[in-house]
Amino acid sequence: MAEGTRMAGKPTWTARTPTNPEDACPIGPVVDIVFSRWTTPILWTLNEYGRQRFVELERRITTITPKVLTQRLRQLERDGLIVRTYHPEVPPRVEYEISDLGRGLAPLFAHLADWASTNLDRVEQARHDYDAKAAR
Amino acid sequence: MAEGTRMAGKPTWTARTPTNPEDACPIGPVVDIVFSRWTTPILWTLNEYGRQRFVELERRITTITPKVLTQRLRQLERDGLIVRTYHPEVPPRVEYEISDLGRGLAPLFAHLADWASTNLDRVEQARHDYDAKAAR
């Protein structure tokens, strides 16, 4: 086996065996669960506006497609972060709400929002400086 | 303009105009910056093991390819989260270290690791329950 060949088939860095302690990044799995694509705005919206129906989420997160919204809701439900309630009426009614487990993320989100409010403009400034320096 | 047509060309939900307040998720931009693919293990490694060379990072984050590592390092440097120091020697030597701005993320990471340590098994349990229920 040549040195240069990299093992394929491992989708992300979190897919590595956790038995390798030296390169284990302890926040890897949680990032995949909480901050994978679309999950943040969904959890945020659910946490901010309370129990909501599918269409309400769809309307608030304006750029998401129903297919992807369904996928992400299923994923979050499976992970136990949200609770889905189906009412067999006509037309059918489904409500989503954040679970206790998901609600536990609120302080984390607040922490994140806090960091953002004080440091986001510094990032913006750094980008500007970098681009200006690269142009010279 | 038909109601059903969704505006294309907006790559992610963070690309929306920030002038729309009602669906603005305040942690959207920061998630893109800090938790986009590969940035977390890089920042974590840099924060944990201090200043490092390219190959050291490559060896610690075993599944990353040099191309992607370069891309992510450039991005993080542009965002001001890490500092790159180039030594024009032979062979060339480059060192990466976390910046003050990046270091400010440490408590956030700790918070995240904390949530993970207490809740990750609950997520695991929820997944198991969900799968078991779906199989029935």
Next chain:
DNA sequence: ATAGTCGCTTTCCTGTAGGTACCTACTATA
């Protein structure tokens, strides 16, 4: 008779992230 509602599901298609492999220039070492 027709359209509309809701919460999806399915099919088809494209964009792009990321992987593989090969390249540089220069030196030290074997």
Next chain:
DNA sequence: TATAGTAGGTACCTACAGGAAAGCGACTAT
């Protein structure tokens, strides 16, 4: 001579996430 080491750059290619659009089932309102 040749091989390794360093920090990438580049060209090519594939896989997969996600977008667009249509449909469905069961009923209601017009």
